[in-house]
Structures are given as C-alpha cells and as structure tokens.
Amino acid sequence: MNAGAAHAEAIGVAVAGVSKRFTHAVKGVVHAARDVSLDVAPGEFLTLLGPSGCGKTTTLRMIAGFESPDEGRITFGSQDVTHLPVNQRGIGFVFQNYALFPHLSVFDNVAYGLAVRGQASGEISRAVGDVLQLVGLAGYERQFPAQMSGGEQQRVALARAIVIRPRVLLFDEPLSNLDARLRVQMRDEIRALQKRLAITALYVTHDQEEAMAVSDRIAVMNRGSIVEIGTAEALYHAPRTRFVAEFIGRANLVAARVLAVADEHIEVEALDRRRRVPRHGAAPNPGTSCLLVIRPEAIDVGDPDGASEALAGTVRTRTFLGEKVEYTVACAGVTLQVVRHSRGAGDAFVPGAQVGVHVAPDAGTLVTDISEGVSP
Ligand SMILES: Nc1ncnc2c1ncn2[C@@H]1O[C@H](COP(=O)(O)OP(=O)(O)OP(=O)(O)O)[C@@H](O)[C@H]1O
Ligand SMILES: [Mg+2]
Structure with a gap:
C-alpha cells in the first residue's frame, strides 16, 4: 500500500x-x-x-x-x-x-x-x-x-x-x-x-x-x-454557557444586567458602564441578570490619565511570563485578570499602583446559561 x-x-x-x-x-x-x-x-x-x-x-x-x-x-x-x-x-x-x-x-x-x-x-x-x-x-x-x-x-x-x-x-x-x-x-x-x-x-x-x-x-x-x-x-x-467560558481559556465573568435587545447586539450594564455586546442567537429579556465574559487580553491597563472611558483600578498582582505579563486588578468592585504582551518599561505596573483600566465598550460576550461553572 x-x-x-x-x-x-x-x-x-x-x-x-x-x-x-x-x-x-x-x-x-x-x-x-x-x-x-x-x-x-x-x-x-x-x-x-x-x-x-x-x-x-x-x-x-x-x-x-x-x-x-x-x-x-x-x-x-x-x-x-x-x-x-x-x-x-x-x-x-x-x-x-x-x-x-x-x-x-x-x-x-x-x-x-x-x-x-x-x-x-x-x-x-x-x-x-x-x-x-x-x-x-x-x-x-x-x-x-x-x-x-x-x-x-x-x-x-x-x-x-x-x-x-x-x-x-x-x-x-x-x-x-x-x-x-x-x-x-x-x-x-x-x-x-x-x-x-x-x-x-x-x-x-x-x-x-x-x-x-x-x-x-x-x-x-x-x-x-x-x-x-x-x-x-x-x-x-462566543461561549453560550458559563461552563465553557471557564473551561476554554481564562475568563473574567462579571455580573451584567440586560438593558435592551437589538437584532445584532445586546445592551447591558456591566463594570459601571453601559455596554453593547454582540448577540448570538436567542436573547434574554431586559432586566435579566447574566454574566459578561471578558477575556484577559481584551482588557488593558495604563496610566490613570483621567480619560472618561477608563475605569479606575488598583494593581493587585503582576506576573512576568516572558512574552506576556499577567495582572490582577481590583476594579469596579471585582478583581479582573489582565494579560498584556510584554512591552519593556511600559508593562511595569507594580502591585498597589493606581491604573486606568480599559475595557472596550463592545468587549466580551454575554452568557445566559450560568447554571454551572468549573469547580476549582
Ligand atoms: N467500567 C466502569 N465501571 C464503573 N464505573 C466506571 C467505569 N468506567 C467509567 N466509570 C465511571 O464513569 C465516569 C466517566 O468515566 P470516564 O472514564 O469516561 O471519564 P473521563 O472523562 O475519561 O475521565 P479522565 O479524564 O479521568 O480519563 C466516571 O465517574 C467513572 O468512575
Ligand atoms: Mg479518560
């Protein structure tokens, strides 16, 4: 053969x-x-x-x-x-x-x-x-x-x-x-x-x-x-369930409340802001409590420049991993995981530092099946 x-x-x-x-x-x-x-x-x-x-x-x-x-x-x-x-x-x-x-x-x-x-x-x-x-x-x-x-x-x-x-x-x-x-x-x-x-x-x-x-x-x-x-x-x-959001990759799961539903997107209130996330299929009713899944690389930190879009945060931990740097940042009442590509001096936010946290207004995806997460 x-x-x-x-x-x-x-x-x-x-x-x-x-x-x-x-x-x-x-x-x-x-x-x-x-x-x-x-x-x-x-x-x-x-x-x-x-x-x-x-x-x-x-x-x-x-x-x-x-x-x-x-x-x-x-x-x-x-x-x-x-x-x-x-x-x-x-x-x-x-x-x-x-x-x-x-x-x-x-x-x-x-x-x-x-x-x-x-x-x-x-x-x-x-x-x-x-x-x-x-x-x-x-x-x-x-x-x-x-x-x-x-x-x-x-x-x-x-x-x-x-x-x-x-x-x-x-x-x-x-x-x-x-x-x-x-x-x-x-x-x-x-x-x-x-x-x-x-x-x-x-x-x-x-x-x-x-x-x-x-x-x-x-x-x-x-x-x-x-x-x-x-x-x-x-x-x-675009995971549909909390379980998959947590099992595939790392995820920030933040509480979100549905404000309005359109054909292509859903408006939610999450992380102290009104956000517009892509809609995948059936949508929850306004008023529903869901989870917004935001991947760590979709969040960025920078100097607290007072820009109105940025949220105020405090660095909790910093882990240098060669090509990337991982942070945990306290922000809007939760702790967010953030991953950034290494960029020399620009990524040296030390624990305790005040930072501006940038989460694009359309970042993340809404998960309505929150019945089960991944047990630790
Ligand atoms: N021959 C068997 N007799 C009794 N229970 C079994 C038998 N084979 C599997 N199980 C049980 O069925 C469940 C599923 O087992 P399975 O081996 O399919 O899991 P798995 O996803 O392959 O797990 P792992 O990643 O640990 O290999 C487990 O609770 C296991 O204890
Ligand atoms: Mg097996």
Whole structure:
C-alpha cells in the first residue's frame, strides 16, 4: 500500500442519543454518558474535551466498540455499528499508555493487525515500512519497546493504528505520558498526519490547549453530557454557557444586567458602564441578570490619565511570563485578570499602583446559561 496516499474515502461518524450507566463500587450507579449526540464529518478531527470523570473515555470506547451503549445508536457512514464487534468496525485506537506488546519488536507490533488478517508477508513488510517512515521511525524495525523513549513508543502505537487503514482513528489522551515539549511536537505531528491521510478522527483530552491545537471542532463535556460543540474560536469568543467560558481559556465573568435587545447586539450594564455586546442567537429579556465574559487580553491597563472611558483600578498582582505579563486588578468592585504582551518599561505596573483600566465598550460576550461553572 502507499500509506502516504489518502485513504479510500473518509466517512462520517454519528452518535445519536447514546447513554451509558455503570455500577461503580464506591459511587453507586454512575451515568457516565447521558444522551450524547454528535456528528463528525468525513475527514474531520473532533475532540471530546472535559474534566476528569466527565465521560470522555466512555463515549470514545462506545464508538470503538469496547463498551456497548445502554441506549442510542452509533453509525459509521451509513452503517449502524452500535452492536458491531470492535474488530469489525475498522477503527485504529491509540491509547494513553501506548499498549504495545513488550515482547514484540517494533516491526511485529506494527505488523500485528495485518498478520491477524492473514496478509502476505511481502505486503506486510511494505506496509509496515511505509507507516514507520510516515511516523518518523524508519529503521526502527528491530527495536523493542523497552529500548525506546515514550515519544517513540507513541509513534509506534500511531503506526500500528494507521497501518490497518482504519475508517476512523480514535485517540484517548495519547500525549499525557509525554513531557511538555514532546507533547507539543507530537500533537502537531498527529494533526498533520490526520490531515494528510484525510481520515476521520476522534480525540479525547482534558487539556484545552491541546484540544484547540489539534481539532477542527471541540465537544466540551461535563457530567456525562455534551455542553457545547464548536470550533475553538467559537467556543472561546462566543461561549453560550458559563461552563465553557471557564473551561476554554481564562475568563473574567462579571455580573451584567440586560438593558435592551437589538437584532445584532445586546445592551447591558456591566463594570459601571453601559455596554453593547454582540448577540448570538436567542436573547434574554431586559432586566435579566447574566454574566459578561471578558477575556484577559481584551482588557488593558495604563496610566490613570483621567480619560472618561477608563475605569479606575488598583494593581493587585503582576506576573512576568516572558512574552506576556499577567495582572490582577481590583476594579469596579471585582478583581479582573489582565494579560498584556510584554512591552519593556511600559508593562511595569507594580502591585498597589493606581491604573486606568480599559475595557472596550463592545468587549466580551454575554452568557445566559450560568447554571454551572468549573469547580476549582
Ligand atoms: N467500567 C466502569 N465501571 C464503573 N464505573 C466506571 C467505569 N468506567 C467509567 N466509570 C465511571 O464513569 C465516569 C466517566 O468515566 P470516564 O472514564 O469516561 O471519564 P473521563 O472523562 O475519561 O475521565 P479522565 O479524564 O479521568 O480519563 C466516571 O465517574 C467513572 O468512575
Ligand atoms: Mg479518560
């Protein structure tokens, strides 16, 4: 095979109303997945993101076929796979702990899936050589897992998953055993490989930065349910729920009261000012109490120049982080997180300093679903 070529035809994955309950020794009955529905487009890279225990692995394992749902349907393309055994689904699965066979060489680990299908040895050698090349491990055929670094072992696991030319590629926290630098390198490689193979991929992580870096779209989960699905940009700039606003990136959540609603924007009173924020879909009634989500980089601090637009603030903390400086600033009765690009002497506001706080009148987005936040 030519492993570098696009796979035959990418297929979509549809999860419809899937639920799964477990009886847990300590927690009793656990609703690990509650009515989960999502559509992954052919060739799309979709990530399930959420805190520990929210049901990501359970959902992925049902898509793989390692668990069967109590309710709901899973389809690959037009085929209902809900009750199809794992080995008939045409999936490649990459686990957190690599799950390589320690007593087998790299070649035999990668060849395993082809050998059990009874492929001819010449074909197997060619295919294994191709995928090892693809993951940057050409020449490693005779090595054993114990002789390799974590990053190399995870590349073997990736090669093993793609060598069978799966219809769908599934990843469960594949990078969490690697150090920070390698994680960034490997996530870029996984992303590039998935695009090159044009294969539909589902990826699980609890790391929001990793999710943003690899995904076409992200499904944020909490307590067994999908809270929101969208591109990283949409979830970051226009979250609809408090949970997503807090889980994706950092957020200032300030109390806001709705004053008036127009087609394109909503007028609110927040941070001692009348503000006009973009409207996304249905709008709350005037008088409603909501939260305004303002990202730290949308706020700036400067000398207290008395400009009428600026709010008066007092610097509480300053953290220099190289390319950026983070501040917390007491302002209008709340503490705001502010992030600025480093700009030499211009960013040296020390704790206790009086500053002017600039929040653009149209900064932020209104969140009306404030029922649940991210627990600390
Ligand atoms: N086989 C099982 N038996 C009993 N309870 C289970 C089982 N598998 C998962 N659970 C429970 O279901 C819930 C969801 O677990 P799951 O592994 O899907 O979470 P997760 O989002 O992958 O978390 P993490 O980020 O920690 O891996 C948890 O409360 C977990 O304890
Ligand atoms: Mg998990």
